Amino acid sequence: MINSKLVLMSICFSILVVASKAQQLLIPDMKIFDAKNQTVSNLDYIGKAISDSRVVILGEQDHGDASSMQAKAKLVQYLVEKKGFSVLLWEDDFFAFNQMSSNTNQYSIDSFKSIVSPFWSASTAMQNFWNYLSENARTNKPLRMDGYAIAFRSAYAKRNLRTHLEALLKTRELSLENSGDKNWFLSMVDSLLFNYNNKVEKTEQEKFYSWCDRLKTELRKNKKTANAVDEQLIYNIRATAEYTWLREYRVKHMAANAYWLLQNRYKNKKVIIWTANYHAIRDYGKAVENHPTSGPMYRNAFDKDTVKSFTQLLLEKGQESIYSLACISLSGTYTPRAWVSMDNPVEKIVVPEHSIENILNKQTSSSLFIDLRTLPTDHLLQSPWYMTPVLHTRSLISQWAYVFDGILFIKEQKGLKEPAE
Template sequence: MLKQLLLLAFALILVSACAQKDIKEYVAENRIDIKTVSPDSTDFSDLYTFGKVIGDSRIVMLGEQDHGDAPTFLAKTRLIKYLHEQKGFNVLAFESDFFALNEGWDKLEKQKGKIDSFILGNIFGVWTKCKECDNLFYHYIAKTYQDKKPLVITGFDSQIHGIYSLETLKIFIDNYLKTKRINYAHTEKYKKDFLSFFDSIKYNDDIKKQINFNEALKQIDLELTTKDTAFFERMLLESLKANTESEISFLSKNNDFLNIRDKQMAENLKWLLKYKFPNEKIIVWAANSHILKHPELIENSTWNKWNNWNIMKTMGDFFIVDSLLNEQTYILGFDSRTGNAGRITNDKKNVVQTPFNDSFETWIPKNIPYAFIDFKQFRNENPIKKEYFFMKGVEHSANSALWTDVYDGIFYIRDMYPCGSSREK
């Protein structure tokens, strides 16, 4: 009897294995064609499936292969409008200055001219100077503040680059530490190693000054009686510490500087979700290389010239360690077939790599300009299918990877082209 049961179980496993579809077949049968990436399109019927598969997700991450991908930015703008208007996402979080896009945005008078100016000065210029982002930055966001449901802007990057930060961060931190009666804040060393560092915090390649600043942060941490990072100021200090440790790693030619930054971006994003926006749904705007999960499933590539693949970690990977957040998050990568790429802040333009034979891009008919493929459904329907295939899923060059585990879905763009110059900059 036992032998018969074992044979039956084995037969069922074989049947199940045979029923597993390969990814190429799945893409052919489940591809959803997207009619347009124009932000002016108010007919969201082609995004119905996208909305259905994200379900009750609280976090939707939108990637990009490079920071100059014009049609990707158009597509993301349209997706943001859909998520905001149809799915109740009222917060848009950028891979940009944590301090400026929280403290600064909260204090900003929400009038169109002031919103436009603030965005231009505090979100990275690769987006704010790109013509294809104009609709989002200089029209839509301000317009929502005339409605009942404004789209709140925030940021999670530990890097300090915003004009608001460069003008006010030093004073903000100094005032906070003095109200906490930090003894170190009344020393000459505090002025020399800590406060003066803020004057060059955006670009400072002096490793000794970076180390001294980091030591000052450690001393301040020792004296602070309040360790609860529920407070913005404490989280800000943690973010500053991570930023300088990343810089020290880079200047020391170590290979973990991106890991440090990505880990802190994940922590900052978790803080936003838990403490600042506990009842809100959040859209995340960042690079593919930050939002992807399980980077160990991507085989050797030219993606990351600085890191050892054995230790490479990403924001998305750090973020989904929390099982609840993993369940609540949908990560959408972007992929393109052909064209040119380059950033508005750099004159250099590059040809998008021609797809490999039988790669993901070749599975999409050439007459289809845009498409969405849900990988999460594939995982659910084919739990034991682990198939590596080539796709340009990080930057504009192909890697072999178990892409169905790296992303929850992919937005395909046939023709890539770089940003034009914004009329608003």
């Protein structure tokens, strides 16, 4: 564990050593970013940084960050129109998205919008983006949308999952169809849909997992199965049970869904993943290595897959062509716990004095894009610095070039209910 006073002394010493040279390096390595006024034609510096990456992961500190969402929306537009990206994956219901994306002609943009989390679909700041997606859907090359979250939270899933599962058992001639456990199994699935905190005895948990594993094996061997999507559905049902009953493995299962989509449905496509900064971290161990509790927890974890980040897991699965971008904020306000309610009162953003956010603030009056991949080794930002990458209440110290590929520095953040720019 690193003593906090020693860390602070190290930071101050680093500043004194490299300050004069770093001041000259800072401006040329950064680009002004203006989500409101810049056109996509003026964002080629983003394209240069991303280079030939097949997957771009766009994070945000908190789901109550309206300004970050608007910035990400502008980046999506650029990636689609100038870099040939054709797929957008949301951190939302895999099942509902899978059903709709398989029959895109039957569903409108509003249908897709209805299964995206409210802070991304219903907030004022996002409406221009949804208008853009609606216009894009009428082009000859519409953007495909899909989801990779495991939980069946959408109204669509609640209406359709059981019916779909019953049909699957019958048409695929699975053993559960004629088993006395069929109604029990379906009732357990219902409980996962409508009772997120239900308590289930250990023996019933194991029985449920056993049936999920058996169904997956049967689907894999069944010649009537046209593709692997039904097997992945059963995987998601099991994963939802694990998360609901054990509160574990959510990120691991989201990464498995995203990897499945990248390798199967969108194998040769360029894909944008819309998510949180937490999931955009390339190396979670590096991000928290100096934290007094999270650092030891990561190092001592029995199953490392339970503590690794989403992007880290994708990288380890062999998905190497990834560019991860984090949005960070200096000041302003955000809507806390927006996943519970977008009506929560906004809170003020405060960052530590010795932080990347304050270093950047001293260099410009604008928001900035920084490509961490190309910073010189003696650049000030290559040194360990405090930053608040996740939510707005937890500052960490790290060498951030090991954690993210790029940073979008938002000068002033706004909450979801504040006037959109």
